[in-house]
Amino acid sequence: MVLDKDLSLIVQCSANAQQYLRVAADELLDQKPEQVLGKRITGKARNELRTGSRLSGPLSIQRDIDGRKTRLQVNAFRSGDAVIVEIEPITPLGNRRLMGTVNQWLTRLARAETPGALMDILVAGVRDITRFERVLVFHFDDEGHGVCLAEDLAEGLSPVVGQRFAASDYPAEQREKFAAREVRSIPDLGADAVPVVSSAALSEHRIRDIDASGTVLRAPSRRQRNFLDDFNARSLLSLAIVGQTGLWGMVTCISATPMPLAPTLRDAARTLVTMATQRLFLLKARMESSFLLQVQESRDFLVEDVKAGLSPTAMLEKYGNEWLVFFRAAGLAFRTKGEISGFGVTPPLKTIAEFARRLEQSHGQGAWVSSRLRNEPLAAGLELNGCCGMLAAPLPGEDSEGWLMFFRPEHDRTFYWAGKPDSDALVSAPASGQDLHRTFSAWQEEVRGTSDPWKPIERQAAVDLGEDVALLASASEITRLNEMLREEQQALARANEKLREAVSHDSLTGIWNRYRTEQELDKELAKARRHKLPFCVLLLDVDHFKRVNDTWGHEAGDELLGHIACEVNGVLRQEDHIGRWGGEEFVVVATGAAREDGVILAERIRKAVAGGRISRMPEGVTASIGVATWRPEDKRKELVARADRAMYAAKTGGRNRIETDQGL
Numbered sequence: 001m002v003l004d005k006d007l008s009l010i011v012q013c014s015a016n017a018q019q020y021l022r023v024a025a026d027e028l029l030d031q032k033p034e035q036v037l038g039k040r041i042t043g044k045a046r047n048e049l050r051t052g053s054r055l056s057g058p059l060s061i062q063r064d065i066d067g068r069k070t071r072l073q074v075n076a077f078r079s080g081d082a083v084i085v086e087i088e089p090i091t092p093l094g095n096r097r098l099m100g101t102v103n104q105w106l107t108r109l110a111r112a113e114t115p116g117a118l119m120d121i122l123v124a125g126v127r128d129i130t131r132f133e134r135v136l137v138f139h140f141d142d143e144g145h146g147v148c149l150a151e152d153l154a155e156g157l158s159p160v161v162g163q164r165f166a167a168s169d170y171p172a173e174q175r176e177k178f179a180a181r182e183v184r185s186i187p188d189l190g191a192d193a194v195p196v197v198s199s200a201a202l203s204e205h206r207i208r209d210i211d212a213s214g215t216v217l218r219a220p221s222r223r224q225r226n227f228l229d230d231f232n233a234r235s236l237l238s239l240a241i242v243g244q245t246g247l248w249g250m251v252t253c254i255s256a257t258p259m260p261l262a263p264t265l266r267d268a269a270r271t272l273v274t275m276a277t278q279r280l281f282l283l284k285a286r287m288e289s290s291f292l293l294q295v296q297e298s299r300d301f302l303v304e305d306v307k308a309g310l311s312p313t314a315m316l317e318k319y320g321n322e323w324l325v326f327f328r329a330a331g332l333a334f335r336t337k338g339e340i341s342g343f344g345v346t347p348p349l350k351t352i353a354e355f356a357r358r359l360e361q362s363h364g365q366g367a368w369v370s371s372r373l374r375n376e377p378l379a380a381g382l383e384l385n386g387c388c389g390m391l392a393a394p395l396p397g398e399d400s401e402g403w404l405m406f407f408r409p410e411h412d413r414t415f416y417w418a419g420k421p422d423s424d425a426l427v428s429a430p431a432s433g434q435d436l437h438r439t440f441s442a443w444q445e446e447v448r449g450t451s452d453p454w455k456p457i458e459r460q461a462a463v464d465l466g467e468d469v470a471l472l473a474s475a476s477e478i479t480r481l482n483e484m485l486r487e488e489q490q491a492l493a494r495a496n497e498k499l500r501e502a503v504s505h506d507s508l509t510g511i512w513n514r515y516r517t518e519q520e521l522d523k524e525l526a527k528a529r530r531h532k533l534p535f536c537v538l539l540l541d542v543d544h545f546k547r548v549n550d551t552w553g554h555e556a557g558d559e560l561l562g563h564i565a566c567e568v569n570g571v572l573r574q575e576d577h578i579g580r581w582g583g584e585e586f587v588v589v590a591t592g593a594a595r596e597d598g599v600i601l602a603e604r605i606r607k608a609v610a611g612g613r614i615s616r617m618p619e620g621v622t623a624s625i626g627v628a629t630w631r632p633e634d635k636r637k638e639l640v641a642r643a644d645r646a647m648y649a650a651k652t653g654g655r656n657r658i659e660t661d662q663g664l
């Protein structure tokens with residue numbers, strides 16, 4: 001029945017009204033809704049429809065039909081200026097124990113751990129309750145085509161699970177209606193259409209464009225009839241699976257015979273679908289969150305690496321395999337200001353660089369994805385190395401061409417179509433309906449040149465990961481600069497050290513120079529004065545050194561001086577020091593040494609010099625040594641002068657000998 005918006009008039013009814021309401025259709029149009037449905041039901045419906053667009057639940061009335069009490073289910077909803085009332089008999093269930101069965105299936109659905117298992121349980125449960133010959137679930141892909149995910153069917157029927165149903169069977173506007181009105185029931189596709197009788201008041205009340213498509217019980221559209229004919233169907237029940245983003249899929253029940261399904265059973269099947277829908281999205285959310293969790297865990301480790309200054313290339317080595325598994329990719333690559341690197345199967349690095357450049361020119365915000373790279377202008381003319389899909393996430397803060405990229409290979413697939421898909425019908429259904437397929441000829445489509453598509457969640461995770469890689473890249477750049485700085489500092493320290501050496505050391509022999517030796521002498525004089533500790537100064541002069549130069553050359557003389565310094569150093573105590581005083585003269589400061597100690601040391605030195613040889617000179621040399629002992633009134637000059645005089649005395653005394661300053 002169609003009522004006016006106040007539920008005060010009946011403006012249309014189906015011609016078979018008498019069958020259920022015991023009033024002929026034309027008489028019905030003269031009655032008030034209260035007379036037909038009763039005061040209580042009409043009042044309730046009026047009340048509920050004042051605020052809502054449909055009744056919160058079905059109402060029931062009882063009528064005597066052919067002497068038998070029959071219960072009728074009443075549903076009502078608003079449609080434009082009209083209220084549509086749907087009336088159907090509640091057929092008895094006999095001895096079926098419905099509640100127990102429904103509960104059993106609900107429990108099984110609640111325990112399903114994967115979407116696949118869930119769908120299998122759903123079709124089995126719906127079939128068990130409705131007893132249709134075939135129950136199938138199909139899911140609509142991005143292009144609107146349905147793919148049959150699960151099926152439960154009577155023996156002898158050929159399965160269609162895995163097959164795809166063209167979007168033209170369920171065009172976009174029809175799918176929208178399914179999402180809005182989740183249940184459709186056509187008990188008998190072969191039944192004659194029941195005409196509608198209108199009251200004269202219809203036009204008077206200006207009720208136009210009555211849309212009864214929101215009813216549960218209805219005739220199929222022409223398009224749908226073609227689809228059902230392919231299945232040789234005589235009855236249909238379809239239940240929508242509606243997610244947050246619209247129609248996810250359908251549970252379709254069909255039989256080759258009429259199925260006057262009791263509303264109770266229909267509602268029970270719907271309960272299973274509602275439960276399965278919730279579980280499905282829960283499982284999906286769980287899968288997505290476990291994916292995000294894995295990526296997040298990996299990101300947490302990465303934070304440590306940022307602190308440790310890991311380079312992005314080293315990062316690929318460390319995490320590459322893990323990330324390939326998470327993102328179901330064959331390769332990944334990145335390009336940052338400082339580096340460009342690939343891991344696994346990727347296009348060549350020069351292609352990566354070019355991708356980054358082109359993305360920068362043509363792509364706006366966020367990640368860029370393609371599962372058919374070869375067809376993308378972005379990839380024109382580039383060597384792809386078999387990569388078919390790419391997910392590219394920008395690296396924030398990097399220079400404009402910083403990107404993290406994942407690659408997937410080609411994934412050849414074979415689609416089995418239940419009839420040839422009509423791509424023109426994807427957007428909207430053609431008015432004529434002439435181009436619909438009429439024969440149920442299975443059609444096989446080989447899909448090549450595409451990779452697995454990228455999920456929105458994967459895009460998001462890649463963008464998140466990109467942020468970390470950018471951080472790593474800049475941290476590693478800082479580490480690199482610090483490293484450079486450290487090296488420069490070290491070089492500077494080494495140069496300073498050399499400079500310090502040059503100031504205090506003799507470049508030919510490597511021992512202290514005169515300047516440093518004088519410093520040491522002053523130190524020793526101060527120490528001796530304070531602690532009254534004696535010390536000796538030995539002045540050593542190589543004998544006939546001029547002859548060495550003249551005979552063996554200046555270079556040999558140089559070598560010999562170095563050798564003597566080394567030999568003398570070798571026989572000193574650790575606390576004594578030797579320095580080059582100038583030319584072939586050396587000074588030894590023997591700390592804490594009294595005259596006798598100085599003489600013993602001088603003798604050791606004399607022997608060491610006399611015994612020393614260098615390879616280019618067959619004979620050795622000798623040295624004359626003067627030993628001066630500290631006297632409390634000594635200044636450096638006097639002390640050295642006495643040593644010098646003692647040394648001179650040694651020279652004049654025959655060389656290769658020792659003299660002291662005693663008596664000098």
Ligand SMILES: Nc1nc2c(ncn2[C@@H]2O[C@H](COP(=O)(O)OP(=O)(O)OP(=O)(O)O)[C@@H](O)[C@H]2O)c(=O)[nH]1
Pocket residue numbers: 508541542543544545546547549553554555556557558561582583584651
């Ligand atoms: N090869 C070399 N020769 C040097 C160096 N410094 C000084 N001489 C030389 O050492 C020689 C010292 O000669 P003299 O002072 O005449 O004395 P001498 O030949 O050692 O003879 P006596 O000291 O009297 O035993 C000079 O010929 C200097 O040129 C040096 O660094 N390298």
